[in-house]
Amino acid sequence: MTFTGLSSRAPAHPGAVTRFLHRHEGWRGHLLLAPTLILMTVAILAPLGMTLIMSTWFVQGYDVIKSPGLGNYTAMVENPMFRVLIWRTLTIALTCTLITVFLVYPVAYYLAFHTGRHKAIWLLVITLPFWTSYLLRVFAWRVVLGHEGVINSGLMSLGFISEPISALLYSQTAVTIVLAHSWAAFAVVPIFVSLEKINRSYLEAAADLGDSPARRFWRITLPLSLPGIVAAFVMMFVPTMGEYITPIMVGGPDSMMIGNLVQTMFGPMNNWPAGAALAVVMMLTIALAGLVFVVLNKLVQR
Amino acid sequence: MARYTGFHRHNRPLALYFGAFAVFIYLPILFIPIFSFNSGWYVKFPLESFTFYWYVDLFQRETLMRAFWNSVRVALFVSVFSTLFAIPAALAIARYRMPGKAPAVSFIALPLVLPGILMGTAILGLLNWLDVTLSLATVTLGQMVICLPYAISVLLPRFIDVGRVLEEASADLGDPPLRTFFRVTLPCSLPGILACLLMTFTISFDEYFMAFFLSGAEITLPIYIWNQLRFPDDFPSLLALSTLIITFSFVLVFASLRLSGVGDSVNQERSR
Numbered sequence: 001m002t003f004t005g006l007s008s009r010a011p012a013h014p015g016a017v018t019r020f021l022h023r024h025e026g027w028r029g030h031l032l033l034a035p036t037l038i039l040m041t042v043a044i045l046a047p048l049g050m051t052l053i054m055s056t057w058f059v060q061g062y063d064v065i066k067s068p069g070l071g072n073y074t075a076m077v078e079n080p081m082f083r084v085l086i087w088r089t090l091t092i093a094l095t096c097t098l099i100t101v102f103l104v105y106p107v108a109y110y111l112a113f114h115t116g117r118h119k120a121i122w123l124l125v126i127t128l129p130f131w132t133s134y135l136l137r138v139f140a141w142r143v144v145l146g147h148e149g150v151i152n153s154g155l156m157s158l159g160f161i162s163e164p165i166s167a168l169l170y171s172q173t174a175v176t177i178v179l180a181h182s183w184a185a186f187a188v189v190p191i192f193v194s195l196e197k198i199n200r201s202y203l204e205a206a207a208d209l210g211d212s213p214a215r216r217f218w219r220i221t222l223p224l225s226l227p228g229i230v231a232a233f234v235m236m237f238v239p240t241m242g243e244y245i246t247p248i249m250v251g252g253p254d255s256m257m258i259g260n261l262v263q264t265m266f267g268p269m270n271n272w273p274a275g276a277a278l279a280v281v282m283m284l285t286i287a288l289a290g291l292v293f294v295v296l297n298k299l300v301q302r
Numbered sequence: 303m304a305r306y307t308g309f310h311r312h313n314r315p316l317a318l319y320f321g322a323f324a325v326f327i328y329l330p331i332l333f334i335p336i337f338s339f340n341s342g343w344y345v346k347f348p349l350e351s352f353t354f355y356w357y358v359d360l361f362q363r364e365t366l367m368r369a370f371w372n373s374v375r376v377a378l379f380v381s382v383f384s385t386l387f388a389i390p391a392a393l394a395i396a397r398y399r400m401p402g403k404a405p406a407v408s409f410i411a412l413p414l415v416l417p418g419i420l421m422g423t424a425i426l427g428l429l430n431w432l433d434v435t436l437s438l439a440t441v442t443l444g445q446m447v448i449c450l451p452y453a454i455s456v457l458l459p460r461f462i463d464v465g466r467v468l469e470e471a472s473a474d475l476g477d478p479p480l481r482t483f484f485r486v487t488l489p490c491s492l493p494g495i496l497a498c499l500l501m502t503f504t505i506s507f508d509e510y511f512m513a514f515f516l517s518g519a520e521i522t523l524p525i526y527i528w529n530q531l532r533f534p535d536d537f538p539s540l541l542a543l544s545t546l547i548i549t550f551s552f553v554l555v556f557a558s559l560r561l562s563g564v565g566d567s568v569n570q571e572r573s574r
Contacts (some may be wrong), residue, residue, distance in 0.1 A: 029398030032390035033406060036450060039387060040410060043447040047424035054427050103323075110320040114313060124559050129327055131501070131559075132551035133508035135524050136544045139531070140330040143337060143345050143541070150333050153346035184327065186415075235415055242417020245510070259419045266423050266515070276427060279420055286416075 048283065055277035064273060072277035082261075086281065089257040092176060093240040097187075100180045101232050104187045108228075109221075111188070112195035123192070130185035138249045141178045145169045145250060170252030178246050183239055187232040194228025195221070226300040234293040238286050258282055331548060338541035345537060356542035366543070369526035373507050376438050376522055380445045380506035381499045387446070388453035388498060393487070395454065396461035414451045418511025421447070426515045436518035444512030449502040456501050456562045460494025461487075497562035504554045508547070523547065 021028050056068040076082040107126070115122045129137065144150045145168045152164040168174060198221060206216045244259030258278055265275030337345045341353040360366060394400070395407060413421065425444050426436075434440065468490065472482040488495075510524045517525060527543065530536045 025398055026400035029394040029400035029403070032394035032398070036387050036391040036410060036454075037406060040412070040447065040450070043425060043443060044412060044416075044421065047421070047428040050428040050431060051420075051424045054431075106316060106319050107323045110313075110316050114316065114320075124556070125324060126327065128552060128555060128559070129331060131504065131555040132548055133510070133524065133544075135508070135510045135527060136334070136548055137331060139527070139540075139544060140334050143333050144330045146345065148344055148346040150345070150347065153348075157347045181326070181330065238415040239417050242419045244419055259417065262419055262423060266426065272427065272430075275423060279423055282417070282420060286420075 051276045051279050051283075054273055055280045057273040057276075059271045059273055072274050075274070076277065076281065082278075085256065085258050085261055086285075088172075088255075089241060089259075090285070092172060092179070092255070092257060093237055093243075096176045096179045096183075096240055097233055097237045099176070100184055100187050100236055101191075101229060103180075104184055104232070105191055105229070108188050108191035108195055111192050112198075126188060127185045134182065135245065137182055138178060138246050141174075141181070142169070142249050145174055169250055170255075172251065172255045175243075175246055175251040175255045175257075178250050179240050179243060182246065183236050186235040186239065190231035190235055191225060191228040194225045194231070198224045227297055230293055230296045230300060234289055237289050241286060241289075242282060334541050334548065335545040338538065338545045340538070343535070343538060345541070356538045357546075359539050360543055360546075363539075366523075366526055369521050369523045372438055372520050373523040376442050376445065376513075377503045377506040379442045380449055381503040383442075384446045384449040384453045384502045385495060385498045388450060388457055389495065391450075392454045392457035392461050396458055410454065411451050413448050418448075419515075422511045422515030425512070429516070436516055438517065438520050438522075440516040440518075441513050441522065444516045445506045445509050448509060448512060449505050452505055453498045453502050456498045456558065457491070457494050459562060460491040460497075493561045497558040497560075500554045500558035500561070504551050504558070508551055 021031070053068075055072055056070065057064055057066050058069060058071050059065070111119065111122055111126065142149070146152070147164050147166065147169060149169070151168060152161075155161045156164065202220050202224075203216055206220055211219065242259050243257055244263050247255050247257050247260055258281070262275045262278045262282070265271045265278065269275075336349075338356055339352050339354070340349045341355065342350040391410065395403065422444065425440075429436065429440055468486045469482055472486045473479070477485065508524060509522075510528070513522045513525050514528070521529070523543075527540055530540055
């Protein structure tokens with residue numbers, strides 16, 4: 001063997017497995033992905049399946065009766081409270097997502113087209129806070145919006161108002177603003193990526209053929225960035241659906257969301273099956289949003 | 303791409319809008335440090351006098367110090383293990399053509415968007431069914447899952463374009479794949495791996511949902527903060543603590559993003 005001189009530790013006769021892997025690139029890839037996929041299956045798929053099973057159990061006294069039934073779901077249909085909560089959660093998540101995607105589009109546009117050499121650093125500036133504690137970012141809003149918070153006490157000491165504006169904290173508006181702030185990066189990044197992908201020569205061609213900047217935007221930039229807009233929509237809608245910290249921190253009694261009820265069921269109420277059923281409803285809503293996303297994406301990319 | 307720059311010259315309103323957005327993103331967080339140095343009990347203007355008292359106060363709290371060390375321990379384990387899982391996964395995604403890659407990648411990205419409460423309660427339900435006692439170990443497990451997609455996305459840019467030629471050279475000279483990996487791939491992607499460790503450490507250190515649902519008697523720092531929020535007297539100290547955590551996270555994440563070269567590839571593509 002001539003090769004042994006170059007690499008002393010190379011086995012003279014590679015085993016059957018090595019030879020097989022050497023020939024099949026796909027299997028090598030799968031082998032490398034396997035640990036992660038197994039972990040994710042154990043820690044995501046199995047628990048979600050467990051939630052589904054648990055949602056059919058029910059609580060009697062202090063015991064969980066593990067016999068399957070749809071009691072938790074029929075209770076949800078019968079009790080108007082659930083309907084109100086689900087409806088409100090959808091409303092808050094949808095308004096917040098729509099407003100944010102709309103407001104954030106110019107930001108992503110600026111990042112993609114106007115930042116030039118400093119693009120990487122500006123992208124970092126915009127996304128940096130989102131990597132840090134979510135809890136503390138919401139906490140910061142409490143400091144800003146509070147009854148004696150930054151806005152109220154600031155305006156009072158400047159003499160603009162004589163009494164604190166109580167509508168600032170503990171309202172649905174506050175929840176919407178804080179959610180928009182918390183998840184904005186989730187909307188910026190997908191739009192930025194889709195704008196970044198646009199082939200600049202299309203814009204040149206349109207300009208050469210006499211299109212005005214506005215027409216170029218409507219006919220090229222916007223349609224080509226639609227996949228990013230759709231992705232931004234989902235990336236933001238899904239996490240906001242499951243919120244429960246923001247309503248506790250800055251919301252009032254009229255801004256509780258499904259997440260709060262799930263947390264109460266798993267915590268103080270100690271009715272895990274009912275909480276699991278609510279979680280399943282949440283999952284279904286998210287799955288539905290995902291489905292709409294896939295369909296929209298197909299339509300958009302045609 | 304010098305030719306096209308004629309299109310997007312200065313656009314002042316857009317630049318102003320961008321600036322306003324950046325301010326909106328950072329402004330609420332900036333008030334935390336400002337008030338953490340304020341001597342008053344209440345978070346309100348006008349500010350009273352400057353003090354370090356709230357910071358000194360932190361070090362006299364036993365439960366806080368305990369929670370801090372718990373957080374550090376969990377974060378160390380989470381960062382090392384999620385990086386160990388992420389390295390082969392990122393390598394597979396970056397380098398190998400294989401069937402079923404796209405769905406696998408979407409599956410791995412799931413924890414990025416899945417609400418924390420769903421994953422937290424779901425894992426809690428499973429652990430309870432398996433009769434596993436909640437502890438810092440269960441928190442570590444939960445946070446690893448949260449961290450994996452981030453870890454992989456930090457590693458990817460490095461694995462995609464670094465050291466490929468060297469790897470081929472190493473293989474041509476007869477090194478078996480594992481040796482090539484340890485002698486070429488790993489050293490070449492070391493900045494990426496360091497970035498990955500820093501990033502996952504920070505995410506775990508700041509993580510709230512898994513820590514909330516999966517911790518037993520021992521708690522981590524975010525849960526400590528959450529518990530103390532009920533006591534108005536502790537508010538200034540929490541501000542001081544938050545200032546330290548935020549500063550620390552910003553530094554680590556900034557270093558991590560610079561190391562991993564997030565956004566750099568964008569510029570390279572441009573100049574190509």
